Amino acid sequence: MAWSRKSAMFASLSVAMYLLGLVLRNQQLVTVAVVLLSFLTWAALRTAHGDVASSGRRVEEAVMDEGVELQSIVAMRKTSTSRVFEDGEIDVTLRIQNRSGMAKVLELRDRVPEVMRIKKGANYVLMEIGPKRETEISYTIETPLRGFYTIGPVCIRVQDELGLFHNEKEVQLYDDFLVFPKMEDIKDAMIKSRVPKIFTGAVNIRNPGEGSNFYNLREYLPGDPMRKINWKATARQDGKMMVNEFERDAVSDVIILVDSRSVSETGPVSRNSLVYSTRAAASLTQHFLSRRDSVGLVVYGDEIVSVDRDTGKKQLYVILTKLAGAMAKGNTPLKIVTTRIMPHIHRGSPIIILSPLEDDPTIVDAVRDLRARNFEVTILSPSSLEFEFDARRIDRTGYEVLKTERDILMTELRGLGAYVMDWEPDMLLFTALAGARGF
Amino acid sequence: MAEQGKGPVDTSHLYDGKVVRSSAPSRKKAAGTMKADSGIPDDAVPEVAIPNWIDAIFGGPVLVNREFVSPNKMVLTLQMGAIGSLLVLGFLTFMLTPVSGTAWFALTNIAGIGFLGLWVHLLMILIGVVSGFWGVWQRDQRAMLLSYVALILVTIRFAGSKVEFGLSFLPENEVIQKLLLILYAVFLVVYMEISSAVIRFSMLDTSIRTGEVYVMNVKSITDRYNRALGYTPAVAAVVATLTLxxxxxxxxxxxxxxxxxxxxxxxxxxxxxxxxxxxxxxxxxxxxxxxxxxxxxxxxxxxxxxxx
Structure with a gap:
């Protein structure tokens, strides 16, 4: 049983008055103190009747259909979905049963993650629930930010009518859900590899090889199959054997690097570099996978988390899940990441780096190495300076100084042959990509 | 190369070998080197609420710092109840609390202006009643607190074991005297309870109307409170009677x-x-x-x- 501030004040006042009354031999003070104490004691006795004495169990351990029981109060929860995109909605229905034969006044709060907004209904309910009765609470939550979240536990409070004491326990009922970063349509901002892979695929790369589309004519070389000889062209070339060359069908390997170091969360919770980077990575992934390209993801922060290249819808959800769980932690330099992944990527594959380009002295070296190995590097840099300046966290002078340094760094990276775009907060991803590609 | 201070600054050294600093400096470092008057906006420094010692004792702010919506019927009823009990309490305090034995009576007596002690005494009762009225009506906890303090202060006096009253025509019978004291104490407690309930139910009403909380069957919950307000002081009075x-x-x-x-x-x-x-x-x-x-x-x- 917990004391409220009111009861604490009443108790201290009554004790003080009682002692003072004895010292001053003042019956009036002692009488007031005794009445106050009696008042408190009776309220405490009434509150102790509140029937919440157990801590419950996690839902996995309980039988799902029966819900989770806290003595005679049972809670069951249903959610409309367990996977949703940012700015999506989840409908939650909480069923509360009173299995005892007595009515109870309950204050009930279904705990939702702090970043979520209650759009409809209420997750905080004060109610009287009759004996052997059940009631249902429905509410809708909005999911503004990506991540792994849990709804629960259900906090139940039984309070005396005068608000002096309360018993508070939690029904350990949890429902997990996943919020994926939202995606933007970027189908026109194309990034394509010039180097093919051995697998046939959807994206035609303008290099000769074993494909179906005609590419070129060339002279016959020993070893060319007879069926490739173009007899008409041979006849026109005065006896020089000519063979058809075909465009090689191939799948691009697109590697997306997402910077999730702690510096990437500089700025407001919903407007920072990491939020923008994950949304961009999700959009790019969807775009390339829809073209049947192969996409791989590397998220680096305190550790390097990678998703191996693959194609298909399953890969999209694998990547989205990793992006949803990206946390701003650590300070792994880009150089370490590129050194580790370079041996595993096909030379010439496009690499897209999503980073605020801050607090990492190895960026230039890393990009130089990538360019030296003929990787096509595109850097999209959500500017945390803009986020902070918009949120009035840095002043104009500081902003100008830092902005100049950032511009110098970007110029240097462009000089290395990378496509670099300073992605300002109000800019659409498509526009930023187009800028980065120089379209 | 341009001369120092003239024309464009030569930045070629930035690109030579390993001395290139390739990232923007830490924001923390920048903040650390700024002067105090460099115009860092106030909201750049997070607000940290450090509880004072009173808050620390009671586990949070003692006074509710919140704007309420206009009172609903329940709150209005409670306000009426609180004012009613305050008026009875004011009258009982005036009847049962003599000026003799109080600190201000002693001080004014020493100064030879004993009549002033009585005025101070009456003024304190008046402050208790008026500030209580204001606090309840305006739902201002500071005024309520002032009222509690004033009404309790007037009872603090050096007294003999014998019960003394402020009005001489009150009965000398011990039983009636004690019952009057219990009545006074019960009204003091009831006033404190109802006036604090005005704030509590205003908070609840505001939360309901702003959609923070949903209350199922409000009437049954308020009925329970009204019943509790009836029997809890009665029980306290019985226990106090047994004690006295x-x-x-x-x-x-x-x-x-x-x-x-x-x-x-x-x-x-x-x-x-x-x-x-x-x-x-x-x-x-x-x-x-x-x-x-x-x-x-x-x-x-x-x-x-x-x-x-």
Whole structure:
């Protein structure tokens, strides 16, 4: 049983008055103190009747259909979905049963993650629930930010009518859900590899090889199959054997690097570099996978988390899940990441780096190495300076100084042959990509 | 190369070898090197609420710092109730609390302006009533707190064990005197409870109307409060009566064993004085402590559940 501030004040006042009354031999003070104490004691006795004495169990351990029981109060929860995109909605229905034969006044709060907004209904309910009765609470939550979240536990409070004491326990009922970063349509901002892979695929790369589309004519070389000889062209070339060359069908390997170091969360919770980077990575992934390209993801922060290249819808959800769980932690330099992944990527594959380009002295070296190995590097840099300046966290002078340094760094990276775009907060991803590609 | 201070600055050194600093400097470092008057906006420094010692004792802010919506019917009823109990309490305080024995009476007497002591006394009662009225009506906790303090302060006085009243025509009968004291104490507690309930229900009403909380069956919940407001002070009054009339109840039991000792106890100055009340309090609260020790409330609860 917990004391409220009111009861604490009443108790201290009554004790003080009682002692003072004895010292001053003042019956009036002692009488007031005794009445106050009696008042408190009776309220405490009434509150102790509140029937919440157990801590419950996690839902996995309980039988799902029966819900989770806290003595005679049972809670069951249903959610409309367990996977949703940012700015999506989840409908939650909480069923509360009173299995005892007595009515109870309950204050009930279904705990939702702090970043979520209650759009409809209420997750905080004060109610009287009759004996052997059940009631249902429905509410809708909005999911503004990506991540792994849990709804629960259900906090139940039984309070005396005068608000002096309360018993508070939690029904350990949890429902997990996943919020994926939202995606933007970027189908026109194309990034394509010039180097093919051995697998046939959807994206035609303008290099000769074993494909179906005609590419070129060339002279016959020993070893060319007879069926490739173009007899008409041979006849026109005065006896020089000519063979058809075909465009090689191939799948691009697109590697997306997402910077999730702690510096990437500089700025407001919903407007920072990491939020923008994950949304961009999700959009790019969807775009390339829809073209049947192969996409791989590397998220680096305190550790390097990678998703191996693959194609298909399953890969999209694998990547989205990793992006949803990206946390701003650590300070792994880009150089370490590129050194580790370079041996595993096909030379010439496009690499897209999503980073605020801050607090990492190895960026230039890393990009130089990538360019030296003929990787096509595109850097999209959500500017945390803009986020902070918009949120009035840095002043104009500081902003100008830092902005100049950032511009110098970007110029240097462009000089290395990378496509670099300073992605300002109000800019659409498509526009930023187009800028980065120089379209 | 351009001369220093003239024309464009040569930045070629930035691109030579390993001396290139390739990232923007840390924001923390920049903040650390800025002067105090460099215009860092106030919101760049997070606000940290450090509780004062009173908040620390009570586990949070004592006064509610929140704007309420206009009062609903329940709050208005409570306001009326609080004002009604305040008026009765003010009158009881005026009747039962003499100026003699108070600190201001002593001081003004020493200064030779004894009449001023009475005025101070009346002024304090008036402050208690007026600030209470204002606090309840405006739902201002500071004014309520001032009212509580003023009404309690006027009762603090050096007094003999004998009960004294502010008005001379009040009865000298001990039973009636004690009952009047209990009535006064009950009204003080009821006033404190209802006035704090005005704030509590205003908060609840505001939360309901702003959609923070949903209340199912508001009427049954307010009915429960009204019932509790009826019987809780009554129970407190009964317990206080048992405590204050210990000089009647103890001899009653002793009489079974020894009538002479019982008579002596009835006449005992100690038992009729404030120390008798203290003894009564100890006896009554020992019984209550025993009830808690054996977890009687839970057992009653379990019994009622089984019966239901």
């Amino acid at each position: 009339f210990i000089n009647f109840f103890v001899p009653l039991f002793v009489r079974i064993l020894d009538p002479i000792a019982a008579n002596r106890l009835e006449e005992s100055v100690e038992l009729t004085s404030v120390y008798g009340v203290a003894l009564g309090t100890i006896l009554v609260f020992i019984v209550i402590a025993a009830m808690f020790a054996i977890n009687l409330p839970l057992r009653i609860q379990q019994y009622l559940e089984r019966q239901a």
